[in-house]
Amino acid sequence: MEPIINIPVEILRPLLAAAVAIGFVFANATVMGYLERKLAGHFQRRLGPMEVGFHGILQMPVDGIKLIGKQLIAPDNVAGALYYLAPLIALAPVSLPFIVIPFSPGLQAIDMDIGLIFILAMISFNTIAVFLAGWSSNNNYSMIGAMRSVAQNISYEIPILLSLLAIALMTNSFSMRQIVESQRGYWFIMLQPLAFVIFFISALAETNRAPFDLPEAESELTAGFHTEYSGITFSLFMIAEYTYMFLNCSIATAVFLGGWKGIPLPFGEYTGCIWFFAKAYFLMFVIIWCRWTFPRVRFDQLMNFSWKYMIPFSLVNLCLTAIGVKLWQAIF
Amino acid sequence: MAGYFLELISGAQSLIAGFGVTLRALLSPVVTVQYPREKCPVGKGYRGHPHLIVEDETGRPKCIACGSCMRQCPSQCFTVKGEKKEGDKRKYPTVFQLDFSRCSLCGTCRDICPVAAIEYCDLYGIAGFTREEFHYDLLADLPGRAETGVNPAAQEEKQLAGDI
Numbered sequence: 001m002e003p004i005i006n007i008p009v010e011i012l013r014p015l016l017a018a019a020v021a022i023g024f025v026f027a028n029a030t031v032m033g034y035l036e037r038k039l040a041g042h043f044q045r046r047l048g049p050m051e052v053g054f055h056g057i058l059q060m061p062v063d064g065i066k067l068i069g070k071q072l073i074a075p076d077n078v079a080g081a082l083y084y085l086a087p088l089i090a091l092a093p094v095s096l097p098f099i100v101i102p103f104s105p106g107l108q109a110i111d112m113d114i115g116l117i118f119i120l121a122m123i124s125f126n127t128i129a130v131f132l133a134g135w136s137s138n139n140n141y142s143m144i145g146a147m148r149s150v151a152q153n154i155s156y157e158i159p160i161l162l163s164l165l166a167i168a169l170m171t172n173s174f175s176m177r178q179i180v181e182s183q184r185g186y187w188f189i190m191l192q193p194l195a196f197v198i199f200f201i202s203a204l205a206e207t208n209r210a211p212f213d214l215p216e217a218e219s220e221l222t223a224g225f226h227t228e229y230s231g232i233t234f235s236l237f238m239i240a241e242y243t244y245m246f247l248n249c250s251i252a253t254a255v256f257l258g259g260w261k262g263i264p265l266p267f268g269e270y271t272g273c274i275w276f277f278a279k280a281y282f283l284m285f286v287i288i289w290c291r292w293t294f295p296r297v298r299f300d301q302l303m304n305f306s307w308k309y310m311i312p313f314s315l316v317n318l319c320l321t322a323i324g325v326k327l328w329q330a331i332f
Numbered sequence: 333m334a335g336y337f338l339e340l341i342s343g344a345q346s347l348i349a350g351f352g353v354t355l356r357a358l359l360s361p362v363v364t365v366q367y368p369r370e371k372c373p374v375g376k377g378y379r380g381h382p383h384l385i386v387e388d389e390t391g392r393p394k395c396i397a398c399g400s401c402m403r404q405c406p407s408q409c410f411t412v413k414g415e416k417k418e419g420d421k422r423k424y425p426t427v428f429q430l431d432f433s434r435c436s437l438c439g440t441c442r443d444i445c446p447v448a449a450i451e452y453c454d455l456y457g458i459a460g461f462t463r464e465e466f467h468y469d470l471l472a473d474l475p476g477r478a479e480t481g482v483n484p485a486a487q488e489e490k491q492l493a494g495d496i
Contacts (some may be wrong), residue, residue: 042357045357045360045363045364046362047359047366050366222437288353289355293350293351293354295351308336
């Protein structure tokens with residue numbers, strides 16, 4: 001059969017991937033919102049949502065409808081366009097990194113040479129959105145939350161990059177697919193456990209998750225940067241936050257946990273994504289587990305931890321990796 | 333310098349211990365009671381409204397219709413009438429009404445009863461729209477209570493809860 005319109009596959013693939021990614025962003029936020037509330041309940045030996053649907057399974061769609069139905073209230077003297085732009089900037093870039101994430105050998109839209117850097121760059125957009133939201137809200141608490149967010153993200157970007165650089169030294173590539181494929185018979189977490197721990201802790205801080213959720217500390221800042229956002233603008237921030245969580249977990253999965261690799265399944269070309277999602281969502285579970293285990297850190301503790309522990313350790317790890325790689329090449 | 337690493341190790345240990353604590357909480361059973369759907373058993377010594385106790389052998393009230401409770405009640409809650417029918421060995425109540433809207437659960441009726449025929453029931457969460465809903469005919473409730481030992485109204489509530 002002749003195709004009706006001839007669209008080159010190079011264009012069709014990313015377009016299709018983007019459409020799926022946008023769908024996935026919302027589905028992920030729904031599932032994670034439900035899981036978070038349910039797990040929050042069970043970590044405290046409560047039940048969590050129980051009323052809407054079987055065991056509250058429809059709670060999140062109903063909440064979404066409620067939030068969409070709400071009036072958007074803008075306080076006086078907000079910075080007009082920027083105030084409304086901030087939630088869009090938070091959400092808009094989140095679907096882009098999906099096109100380079102290797103879910104399975106056959107499920108990757110584009111394999112960029114700089115895939116890893118591309119994802120990290122897109123994730124960093126979040127900082128701009130948070131700062132814009134806090135600054136344009138014309139609210140002291142929002143401003144403090146935004147300032148904290150920026151300081152925190154700058155401090156924790158460094159250990160993230162340094163820990164991933166150690167992997168890039170070993171694989172000699174930033175391509176996500178190549179990083180996954182070079183993990184033959186072992187995962188990089190076995191060779192680089194320190195880098196994994198550093199990456200995971202920094203990812204918690206990057207995504208503003210507890211115990212590093214200072215930018216949105218409820219008790220101190222009345223929700224921080226999104227104090228003045230109501231209805232769907234607020235939920236856009238939350239959807240973005242859950243997506244950034246997933247993106248960080250999928251980086252960890254691809255780089256440290258062997259991506260799609262696991263016990264071989266039939267049609268491994270595509271079903272590899274089952275392993276990928278299993279690993280990524282296990283990490284998401286750990287993130288939620290952290291949130292309900294650890295109290296929020298103080299701001300000086302946050303900074304001390306990054307500059308006194310994370311950055312030195314990741315630098316030492318990087319140096320050792322560089323030496324190790326050179327020795328390996330010299331010997332074999 | 334030693335303190336630097338010591339702090340790191342002890343900190344990491346306490347964080348991992350914290351993970352253990354929350355994981356145990358996650359895996360242990362939930363303590364929530366879904367209140368309107370499931371109810372906790374009433375504690376010992378709870379005072380519901382006074383009700384009549386049933387004789388095990390005959391299924392009829394233990395009450396001898398002496399009227400002590402009616403006379404002793406500080407709020408005049410009770411209306412008791414009784415008669416000795418043909419073939420009966422003693423008097424049985426024919427009317428035994430409680431105006432629960434006036435009852436203060438003082439327990440005088442229970443203490444004064446010569447044959448220990450009055451006891452508190454374990455019904456709670458009673459609500460109504462009119463005064464008259466709290467005028468109980470304790471004799472009419474008796475057959476249901478003979479089987480379960482509780483007020484039939486409570487029984488009905490439990491059945492309703494099962495349907496939800």
